[in-house]
Amino acid sequence: MKIKLYTNWPIMKYWVNKTFMVMRMTIIIMLLSVTQLLAVESYSQNTRISLNVDNQSVKEVLDKIQNQSDFFFMFNSKIVDVERKVNIKAGNEKISFVLGKLFAGTDIAYTVIDKQIVLFSTHSIQQQQQKKKLTGRVTDDKGIPLPGASVVIQGSTEGVITTVDGTFTINVPENAKTLSVSFIGMKKQNVDIGDRVSFEIVLEPLIVGLNDVVVIGYGTQKKANLTGAVGGIDPNVIKNRPVSNIGLALQGEIPGLTVSISSGRSTATPTLNIRGFTSLNGGSPLIIIDGIPSDADAFARLSVNDVESISTLMDAASAAIYGARAAYGVILVTTKKGEGTGIKVTYNAHFDFRRPNNIPKFMTDQDTALMLRVQGTGTWYSLADIYGSNDLDYLHKVTKGLAPMVRLNPDNNKYWQYAGRTNWFEEACNNYGISQRHDVAVSGTSGKASYYFSAGYYDQDGIFKYGNDVLGRYSLRGKVDIQAADWLTFSNNTSYSLDNYNQPSQGINMNSLFSTSTLDVPKNPDGTWTSSGASVLGSLQEGGRSISNTGAFNTIFTMKGEFFKKLLTVTGRASFSRTSYDYRTYSVPIYYETGPNLPLGVLNPTTSAEHDASSTNQNVYDVFADVDKSFNKHHFHYLLGYNQDYWYSDSFSAYRQNLISTSVPSIQLGTGVPTVGEDIKDYATRSVFTRFSYDYDQKYLFEMNGRDDGTSRFPKNDRYGFFPSVSLGWNIAREKFFTPFTQYLNVLKPRFSYGNLGNQDVGYYSYLSTMGNGKTSSLLNGPTYDQQLSIYAPGLVSGSLTWEKVRTTNYGLDLAALNNRLSATFEYYQRATTDILTKSKTLPSVLGTTEPQANAAASITKGWELTLTWHDKFKLSNSDFKYNVRFAISDSRAWITSYDNPDGKLSDYFKGYEIGTIYGFVSKGLFQTPAELANHANQSSFWSYPGYTVPGPGDIKFEDLNGDGVIKAGTTIKDMEDTKIIGNSRIRYPASVRVDLEWKGFDLSAFFQGVLKRDYYPTDNYFWNIYQSPWTNIQQYVFDNMWTPTNTGAYMPKIKGYAASYWSGAEMLQYNTRYLQNASYVRLKNLTMGYTLPNSLTKRLKIQTVRVYFSGENLLTWTGIKNPNLDPETLGADYPMQRTYVVGLNINF
Structure with missing residues (x-):
């Protein structure tokens, strides 16, 4: 059966045409930008310098040039006489003219690479003739060339810089012994010359630790100056993980960020949580991508290869700049942009093979299964003795291979009789699923412009043989930054992604695979479906298809101006986003046979078609100004900005039964009464925000944040709220009195923060009294039995609904010791939430309606986070063996501190209740x-x-x-x-350990992740099996562990049908200590082994780096759950978690 997706429906044509109209305009703008980019002159040729200097030193002149331009000078003060006094006048001249006059009559020459100028000394021809020529290449520890690196002969005055591809040529005296090689941000390296004339030099990055720059709200900041709780991860750590969603790759990587997943389906979006329980109404972190508020689905569609940095703002001090939507943390994502010199091309690919985890083993032996079914004969709760002696003889013969698994029933030869041994999971599923990912990016700079363009493709097949599910994801991204003037920059950042998911319309019900009897078979001898086969397999293959398409388009225009020698920076930003969703599904009958001459049975006898379409538009505008000033040891920074955000969503659905044809399954072909629905909602926010930070000599740190938020989600008189925060820090290790200890303890910085935030995620129109409409549930109007149109009476609403308020106190400590090899961060916090929106006080029943919502509850959350890192290296076979070990753990608990439940009913919240308590x-x-x-x-x-x-x-x-x-x-x-x-039931002590090793181009990374404490009481068929569904198949685990008179020490009780059913009072669903499961686990989440080809080989291929790697995901699991059929993460999902094996390739050109 061929599956076709028709795209000529009016609604779909409308959003497709509108989306592509915006895309066409954006692409035109980007192409014009690139055209200008390729034609623009270099910075050094286009920048003009004006000077009027009398009797000042060369150093003062160089400083003046740097102050009125973006030029940066590199030189050795032992080579260049910077104290020499000069007189120089230049009026709007090129840099070449100015430097020519400045060093006229000296042996100083210079080389210009865009904005970097390197000064060096020249020698006479006679001297050159006495030297030998050395050549080489300078790269970083990943093999990427370093253009502009300084290569100087130690003890002499001669040096050069590397070219765009990192190569250099230098003439050295015959007696020269050492080359000194340096580059900004890298460790300086001295290289013995000896008899060599060719060199491959690898520079290592400086271990700056707390001096790294991290992304914060509306800016960046050095870690050394942070006073709030900010986490983060290097995207390079996770870019090769074989996951369909970037959120999954963050699991366990950032302490305090919990990532949970309930399904192994490729489209499943993980739940993200920062610092535990949030509110009775839930609360997820705000996700900001390139400065624009986004949602979890947009985050999921993001390609990890496009990501430059990921930061998490954990406390109120760091998140207050985002106000009402940041009550429960912020995840900041910055995508890559063009940088460096020349053109850089990267290609990343990986191919995955996935096998399901935790698949139950079932009893498939006919005699054993039958004896289990009849062992309770004579008691009412038995599974009934449905087989007579003739049937038993038949089953024995089938077991011995003396009879077929399907025959005509001898008691009634109109019907088939089955004696199969079918493992339905193996029958339905392939041994493995396959997926692949390809990402290519082109980036670089040219004169006054930089650019980054990328394209990605991801394809994942499901695991089913019948009617498989398939995900296809396509992504495009383009960034262009143009320096229109020395003080003005224009930028555009545009992205588009399309997800296509095709699956059986009947859904993929794993429970049916686990509950269908193994004695049944899929098909009859004549090839028709059996009843079980039609239900389990036929519904997948022939029951219809569901096809969804999600397109997401976003473009961001940014203009930045720098004034007063970069004292003041003003940024304006406008973002336009549109996400369109189109879903079509149809259902058709599946026919099966119960006997060779009987009429066919039918599942899903009514044909139907459904079409859902929705679009979400978001327009975000930001204007903010930064003032940054330093003098002596004082540093001030002030930020003031305005934000406006409008969000609008419109969804439409239509459903109709009784199709006259299923060849083109359209609603228009239905003859049944159509069901149509529409949902429109919107909200808007307006905000003013500010930040002031100060530090003295990077020792004493102070920061204040504030945001005045207004939202349309509350009544007019309660729409605005001001949310401030304050934070302090002290870099003790920079104090003079601490100097004797710095050889052991390099960083010691205690921190404190306190702040208030608001939560607006309480519904769009909760403050309005609304009336619904529909058909009456009663039949009226005499013999016509019409269901009349009715309008429902509005419920009560509170006229004073307002923000949920969140107060957070945070204590932090950063330290580094033993020459920065050991580092640690510790956080302790308390988060109190008041005015939680919930039901108001109980009203008299005579009122005739339920209580309205009110700000009537409160809670408190307490927790801590710890990260320990050790990195070092040693020599192994004359090569550096580098290793890094990182351990992270956190915990949180939460209690209700106010709630209207004076009787303390266990069926509801009450004051003092700990969230997640199991009675x-x-x-x-x-x-x-x-x-x-x-x-x-x-x-x-x-x-x-x-x-x-x-x-x-x-x-x-x-x-x-x-x-x-x-x-x-x-x-x-x-x-x-x-x-x-x-x-x-709450997750306690989520923890992870990462070990990274590097040696001679080989790298090995092992990542363990787990939850060290969690309780779970099972309620579904995955655990209870035949105790819940007595006509099901039988798990081997249950059979081996059930009580019998000869197995009295068993874990499971005796076989009893419906003992774990969902009916009230079922004995096995009375929560108890015996079957309460220890759901803690530790999982080898990822193991990656890679090899980077030597530079000597890639250089001949004109490639910068090539790395091949092998990776595995979800490889090993240790858990306290008794039944091995339950995965400790999903705890019984509709789609199993999978073990993944990957082969991948990274190439940089």
Whole structure:
């Protein structure tokens, strides 16, 4: 059956045409920018200098040139006499004219590379003739050439700089012994010359630790000067991870950031959480991509190869600049831009092979399965003796291969009879799924312009043989920055992505694979579906398709002006985003046969088609000004800005049954009554924000942030709120009195912050009293039985709804020791949330309506985070062996501090309740004898089937905590009866360990991630199997571990149908200590081995670097869960987690 996607519907044509109109305009602008980029003159040729100097030193002249331009001088003061007094006048002259006059009559020459000028000494021809020529190449530790690196003969006055490809040629005296090689941001290296004439020199980055620059709200800042809690990760660490979503790659990498996933499906979006429980209404971190608020789906579609940096703002001090939407943290993402010299091309590819994890093993032996089914014969809860003696003989013959698995039923030969041994998961699924990713990027600078263009493609096949699901993702990104004048820069950043997901319209129900009897078979001898085969496999292959397309377009225009010698910077930014979603699905009947001459049965007998379409538009405008001033040891920075954001969403859905044809499954071909719906919503915010920071000699640090937010989500009189924060820091290691200790302790910086934030994520129109409409549930109007149109009475609303308020206090400590080889960061915080939007106080029932929402609850969250890092190197076979070990762990707990539940009902929140608390019974094991049962408290209120309450040997035994002789569940905190607190479902102590090794081009990285404490009580078929669904297949684990009179020490109780059903009172779903699972786990999340080809080889190929690597994801898992069929992350998902094996390639040209 061919699947076709038709795109000629009016709604789809509208958004496609509109989207591509905006894209065409943006592409035209970008092409014009690139045209200008390629034609522009270099900075050194276009910049003019004016000087009027009398009797001043060369150094003073060079400083004046740097102050009125972007030129940067590099020289050796032992070579260049910078104290020499000169007189020079120049009026709007090129730099070549000025330097020619400045060094006239000397042996000083210069080389200009864009904005960098290197001064060096020349010698006579006679001297040159006595020297030998050396050549070489300078790269970083990843093999990338370093243009502009300084190569100087140690002890002499001669030096050169490397060219664009990192190469150099230098003439040295015959007696020269050492070359000194240096580059900004790299460790200086001295290289012995000896008899060599060719060199491959690798410079290592400086370990600057807390002096790294990190991205913060509306700017950047050195780590050394940070006073708030800011986390981050180098994207290079995760760029080769085989995940469909960048959020998954962050799991365990940043302490305090919890990433959880409930499904292994390629389109599943992980849940991101910063610092634990947020609000009763939930609360996720604000995601900012290139300065623009985005959502988790936009983050998921982002290619990791386009990412330059990822930062997390954890506390109120660092997040306050974003105000109302940053109450529960911020994730800042900055994408790459063009930099360096020349053109750089990168290509990244990987191919993945994925196998499902935690697939249950089932009983497939006919005799064993049958005996399990009939072992309870004679008791009402048995699975019933559905096979007679003739059937048993038949099953024995099938087991021995003496009879077919399908025959005509001898008792009624109209019907088929089955005696299969079908593993439905193996029947439905392939051994592995395949995916691939390709990313290519072109970047560089040319004169006054820089550019970055990238394209990406990701394709992932699902794991099913029948009606497989397939994800295709395409992405484009382009950035252009143009220096229109010395003080003015224009930028455009445009991206587009398209996700196409094609899957069976009946859905992929893993539970059906685990619950269909192994005695059934997929198809009859004549090739028709059996009833089970149609339900499990036919629905996937023939039941219809669902196809969704998500297109996301975003363009950002930025203009930045620098004034008063860069004292003042003013930035204006406008962003326009549109996300369009189109979903089409149709359902058709699936036919099956129960006997060779019987009419065909049918599943999904009613054909139907559905079309959903939506579009979301967001326009964001920012204007902000920075003032940055330093004098002596004082440094001030002030930021003032304005933000405006408008968000609009429109969705439409249509559904119709009884299609006259399924060859083109369209709603128009339906004859049933159409169902149509539409949903429109919007909101707007306006904000003024400010930041003031000060530091003295980078020792004493102070920062204040504030944001005045207004939102349309609240009544007019309560729309605005001001949210301030303050933070302090002290770099103790920079104090003079600390100097004796710096040889051991290089950094010691305590920090403190306090701030208020607001939360506006409480619904779009919660303050309005609205009336719904629909059809009545009663049949009216006599014999016509019409369901009449009705308007629903509005509910009560509060006229004073306002912000949820979040106060955060944070204490932090940064330290580095042993020459910065050991570093650590520790955070402790308290986050109090008040005015939580929830139900108001209980109203009299005679009012006839429910309570309105009100700001009527409060909570507090307490937690901590710790990161430890050790990095070092040693010599192994005359080569550096580098290693890095990083350990991260965090924890948080939360309590309700105010809530209207005076009786303390356990079914609701109450004051003092700890979020995630599990109440349950204490189990004393399983009953073993009737005598033990007779002497126990009355436990008859629980049953395995409605009406049956008699426990027996092999059933669970609960402890009578209050001693009243009756086992009962508590209802209030004051009357717990026989229940107590037995666990907590919240994630505790998420932790990770990363180990990175490098040696002679080889690299190895191992990443372990886990949760060290979590309780979970199972409620579904993945765990309970036949106890929940008695007509299901049987897990090998359940069979091996169930109680029998000869296996009294078993973990599982005796077989009882429906003992774990969802009916109220089912005994196995009474939470208890015996079956409460320890859901902690440690997982080898990723193992990567790579090799970078030697420079000597890639240089001949005219390639900068080539790296090949092999990687594995979710390779090993250790968990406390008893049943091996449960994955500790998803805890029973609709789509299994997968173990992934990858081969990849990185090339830089």
